[in-house]
Amino acid sequence: MIFTLKIWRQKDAADKGGLVTYNVDDISPDSSFFEMLDQLNQHLIAQGVDPVSFDHDCREGICGTCSLYINGRPHGPLKGTTTCQLHMRSFRNGETIFVEPWRCGAFPVIKDLIVDRSAFDRIIQAGGYVSVNSGGIPDANTIPVPKSDSDASFDAAACIGCGACVASCPNASAMLFVSAKVSHLALLPQGRIEAARRVQNMVATMDSLGFGNCSNAYACEAECPKEISVTNIARMNREFLAAKLFAEKEKQISVSL
Amino acid sequence: MALAGLFLVVFLLVHLGINLLLLADDGGQSFSAAAAFMGTNPVIRLFEVVLFGGFLLHMAFGVLVTIRNRVSRPVRYQHKSQSETSPLSKYMIHSGIIVFIFLVLHFIDFYFVKIGLVAPPAGIDRHDFYHRSLLLFSDKGYASIYMIGFLFLGFHLNHAVQAAFQTIGMNHNKYIGTIKVVSILYAIIVAGGFMVIPVRFMLFR
Ligand code: SF4
Ligand code: FES
Numbered sequence: 001m002i003f004t005l006k007i008w009r010q011k012d013a014a015d016k017g018g019l020v021t022y023n024v025d026d027i028s029p030d031s032s033f034f035e036m037l038d039q040l041n042q043h044l045i046a047q048g049v050d051p052v053s054f055d056h057d058c059r060e061g062i063c064g065t066c067s068l069y070i071n072g073r074p075h076g077p078l079k080g081t082t083t084c085q086l087h088m089r090s091f092r093n094g095e096t097i098f099v100e101p102w103r104c105g106a107f108p109v110i111k112d113l114i115v116d117r118s119a120f121d122r123i124i125q126a127g128g129y130v131s132v133n134s135g136g137i138p139d140a141n142t143i144p145v146p147k148s149d150s151d152a153s154f155d156a157a158a159c160i161g162c163g164a165c166v167a168s169c170p171n172a173s174a175m176l177f178v179s180a181k182v183s184h185l186a187l188l189p190q191g192r193i194e195a196a197r198r199v200q201n202m203v204a205t206m207d208s209l210g211f212g213n214c215s216n217a218y219a220c221e222a223e224c225p226k227e228i229s230v231t232n233i234a235r236m237n238r239e240f241l242a243a244k245l246f247a248e249k250e251k252q253i254s255v256s257l
Numbered sequence: 258m259a260l261a262g263l264f265l266v267v268f269l270l271v272h273l274g275i276n277l278l279l280l281a282d283d284g285g286q287s288f289s290a291a292a293a294f295m296g297t298n299p300v301i302r303l304f305e306v307v308l309f310g311g312f313l314l315h316m317a318f319g320v321l322v323t324i325r326n327r328v329s330r331p332v333r334y335q336h337k338s339q340s341e342t343s344p345l346s347k348y349m350i351h352s353g354i355i356v357f358i359f360l361v362l363h364f365i366d367f368y369f370v371k372i373g374l375v376a377p378p379a380g381i382d383r384h385d386f387y388h389r390s391l392l393l394f395s396d397k398g399y400a401s402i403y404m405i406g407f408l409f410l411g412f413h414l415n416h417a418v419q420a421a422f423q424t425i426g427m428n429h430n431k432y433i434g435t436i437k438v439v440s441i442l443y444a445i446i447v448a449g450g451f452m453v454i455p456v457r458f459m460l461f462r
Contacts, residue, residue, distance in 0.1 A: 103334055173329070219342045
């Protein structure tokens with residue numbers, strides 16, 4: 001197969017960058033999108049040109065490292081998959097393919113198609129964890145968990161933190177990601193304990209990093225490779241409201257030395 | 258924004274209810290009585306202030322959120338987004354602005370006349386909303402502007418009601434389907450209901 005690629009090239013964070021056109025041929029329909037880019041890069045290296053930089057790691061849809069905004073959609077045209085799970089048979093022979101980095105002020109471009117997603121780490125650091133050590137494996141049923149809750153929690157925990165939700169959102173909002181993390185912990189007894197503090201801190205951090213606000217366009221849900229549902233956003237909003245209105249005040253102990 | 262919006266949603270129903278009295282075949286008696294009640298009852302007078310507050314809050318938040326959402330993506334994509342979104346959700350500020358322009362017109366035509374800022378047309382008392390409406394709707398241009406305003410209000414509401422429930426945390430597979438249907442029905446009833454009035458006056462006079 002042959003393709004015309006329009007790829008965003010940008011030397012470094014300070015560079016303005018722009019689209020550069022490349023033609024590739026002899027591409028197998030069964031090669032993955034990244035194998036196609038690898039092929040292009042081999043050509044570029046042979047010509048002494050700087051190869052295109054892009055993020056990838058597991059190449060099997062589980063790590064959340066890969067990105068790419070392909071023809072106006074994060075992770076390309078297939079639903080419920082990451083870019084590393086995309087194959088060239090999903091494109092028409094001879095098609096022009098636009099490849100751009102995630103766009104969001106909180107995700108600055110580092111080089112070419114690689115963006116800095118450490119804003120997500122910052123949000124996780126603000127509360128996306130359970131503080132106590134879990135110890136050894138407890139006996140089954142010492143902490144009963146309703147099946148429906150564990151299912152919903154597990155669905156939310158499927159989020160791989162790729163950032164496609166932010167990339168697709170008309171407002172570059174991170175609500176789907178944050179709500180997936182809030183939900184996954186808030187639905188389980190171990191996570192419940194810190195739920196009120198967690199949701200407030202994570203939302204405050206999200207806001208401070210410059211992500212946009214949710215206007216319920218739901219592009220995130222349509223593009224999420226793990227098909228995280230926007231019901232999680234409603235759950236986070238509920239948790240947030242309840243925490244703001246009803247959470248017990250934490251006692252402040254001041255120690256004078 | 259969602260809470261202020263939901264409050265306005267209730268107001269619209271009350272307003273529509275009163276306007277529909279215009280259709281009653283009694284020479285405007287019931288409509289005028291309702292208008293007089295709304296204009297004099299002290300509870301309603303107090304509520305008017307709350308209502309203005311609701312409008313101002315809703316608009317201020319709307320503009321603020323839109324600006325914040327624009328700056329959160331300083332460099333835009335070259336390729337147009339192909340992602341599926343909830344219909345009309347991306348155009349809330351646009352439909353909102355059109356409704357706002359209509360609201361300004363509406364204020365000049367009615368509210369400012371009522372409070373005496375704008376002189377009423379000759380021969381019509383400034384509290385006589387009935388003949389005022391009849392006169393306005395007899396003008397085809399005005400009636401069309403009025404209907405366009407409500408068409409866009411309908412677009413606005415269609416997304417607004419379901420989105421507001423999501424924002425206050427009410428999205429659950431048990432009832433979200435119902436909320437969506439109610440939202441669409443509400444938009445059609447409100448926009449349609451307001452539009453029926455000028456149509457009625459243009460067609461059968
Ligand atoms: S919610 Fe979906 S799109 Fe967003 S970071 Fe998680 S997996 Fe990626
Ligand atoms: S490279 Fe790991 S999810 Fe794509």
